[in-house]
Amino acid sequence: MRLQNKPQLVEAVMFFTDHKVTKQMLYPEFEAVLDGMVNMPEFIDQQIRAVYVLINPRLLVRSLVFFYIEFDEQGRADSSWNIPLRDLAERAGRGPDLGAGPIRLSCRSQAAVPWHQMHLWDPDLSPKHNHLLVIRDAVKQNNLRLLFDDNTEHVFATEQFTVAAEEHWDSALQMDANAKAFDREIDQEQRKKAAQIIKQQRLRISTLETQYEEQLAKLRLDSRKAVQLQQENSAALQQQLVQQEALNAQLKQQLTEQADSLKKLRADLQLRLQAFEAHERAALESLREQFEQELQARIAVAVVDYQEQVAIRDVELAYKTEHIQQLDVELVQAKQALQEQSSESGEQILERLSRSGVVFVACHPGLGHITIPLQDMMLYQQKPMQYVAHKCAVSQTHYEQWLEHYENPVCTALYNSDTACGLPLARESKPSSFVDGHSNRCSKHKKA
Numbered sequence: 001m002r003l004q005n006k007p008q009l010v011e012a013v014m015f016f017t018d019h020k021v022t023k024q025m026l027y028p029e030f031e032a033v034l035d036g037m038v039n040m041p042e043f044i045d046q047q048i049r050a051v052y053v054l055i056n057p058r059l060l061v062r063s064l065v066f067f068y069i070e071f072d073e074q075g076r077a078d079s080s081w082n083i084p085l086r087d088l089a090e091r092a093g094r095g096p097d098l099g100a101g102p103i104r105l106s107c108r109s110q111a112a113v114p115w116h117q118m119h120l121w122d123p124d125l126s127p128k129h130n131h132l133l134v135i136r137d138a139v140k141q142n143n144l145r146l147l148f149d150d151n152t153e154h155v156f157a158t159e160q161f162t163v164a165a166e167e168h169w170d171s172a173l174q175m176d177a178n179a180k181a182f183d184r185e186i187d188q189e190q191r192k193k194a195a196q197i198i199k200q201q202r203l204r205i206s207t208l209e210t211q212y213e214e215q216l217a218k219l220r221l222d223s224r225k226a227v228q229l230q231q232e233n234s235a236a237l238q239q240q241l242v243q244q245e246a247l248n249a250q251l252k253q254q255l256t257e258q259a260d261s262l263k264k265l266r267a268d269l270q271l272r273l274q275a276f277e278a279h280e281r282a283a284l285e286s287l288r289e290q291f292e293q294e295l296q297a298r299i300a301v302a303v304v305d306y307q308e309q310v311a312i313r314d315v316e317l318a319y320k321t322e323h324i325q326q327l328d329v330e331l332v333q334a335k336q337a338l339q340e341q342s343s344e345s346g347e348q349i350l351e352r353l354s355r356s357g358v359v360f361v362a363c364h365p366g367l368g369h370i371t372i373p374l375q376d377m378m379l380y381q382q383k384p385m386q387y388v389a390h391k392c393a394v395s396q397t398h399y400e401q402w403l404e405h406y407e408n409p410v411c412t413a414l415y416n417s418d419t420a421c422g423l424p425l426a427r428e429s430k431p432s433s434f435v436d437g438h439s440n441r442c443s444k445h446k447k448a
Helices: 027-034 085-090 114-119 131-141 166-304 306-342 346-355 374-382 384-391 396-407
Strands: 010-017 020-026 046-055 061-071 093-097 102-106 360-364 368-372
Touching: 010 027, 010 131, 020 027, 020 131, 046 085, 046 131, 061 085, 061 131, 085 102, 166 306, 360 374, 368 374, 374 384, 384 396
Parallel strands: 061 102
Antiparallel strands: 010 020, 010 046, 046 061, 093 102, 360 368
């Protein structure tokens, strides 16, 4: 857009993502963003690198301020952001020449106000990704549609100059003096350019040093955190070790106390057993003496009435013999009964349980709770699925297909060898109503 009225210096703000300018706006628009009147949805919940750019009427950069700005989860700018961009641009140091002489540059490594340094960032000045050249080219493209002055200076080629005639040598000497003065100006300009290049390189070195110091500080912080974490882990392990040692000592003490208690208990039991044995021996000896005394008394009485006692003894002996024989018979009968009970089979046990009124009940899907007669127990134990299928009036294969559908009512049609349809279906509750290929298929895969 060509100049209609004399243009003034223009303030603009450019937003960077990596090494590219992703958005540009004039400074009044940026103020509207800061006031919350305009949101930036493309920068939701991010910290964005931005640049304040002062542009002259010839679309050349005059000042640059590299700063950070944060946006919340709704794309609104941080309400506490208050960096004085214009003040920083006016007080900034000299930077490289971007076509209109040395610019004013304010960044982290060249901040006019030290307390704003943490909110600034350093541009990349490497040949491959030079932020300054990217900004210069973006301004030249004039995507902001700025008014500019397209007047250019006239440059004369050296072929246009000719040697003057002899009568005009005085004027030629004057021109020679002017040429020398021009050469001096060119030399001074070259020196200025060299000084600017040196300053630009120093700025780049300062920027790289700042970046390396930040990386080194980050690495040191990570190292301290790692060392602290290791120390905390070591302290925790040491504490666990101390606790485990204390627990082991406590368990060892408990085991020792239990062993001592067991020893005391064993000694006490031995003493009681010895006392009991001694008491039993004394009681047995007392009984023996008493028996001998009674026996002697009975012998003395027996001498008087020997015949009568002999007869009585004979009767008692016969009675005892008969009693012993009866006990032997009962013992033989008990052994036989025990053998008969041990030789009874499972069927006899089940039959005896059935006679006792025990009912055998089982629960299966499709039948619910069913009572199994004693005569069907053998078949049910050997082939339960066949028995249940017979009760449902279907074949065993049909019942197993229905059971698979009942437990997982989905379409079983296969798209290929590994993938099934799997669409949920209505469960068929009765095996006799189940039809393979129809009840277990969706409407799309049902067989005709």
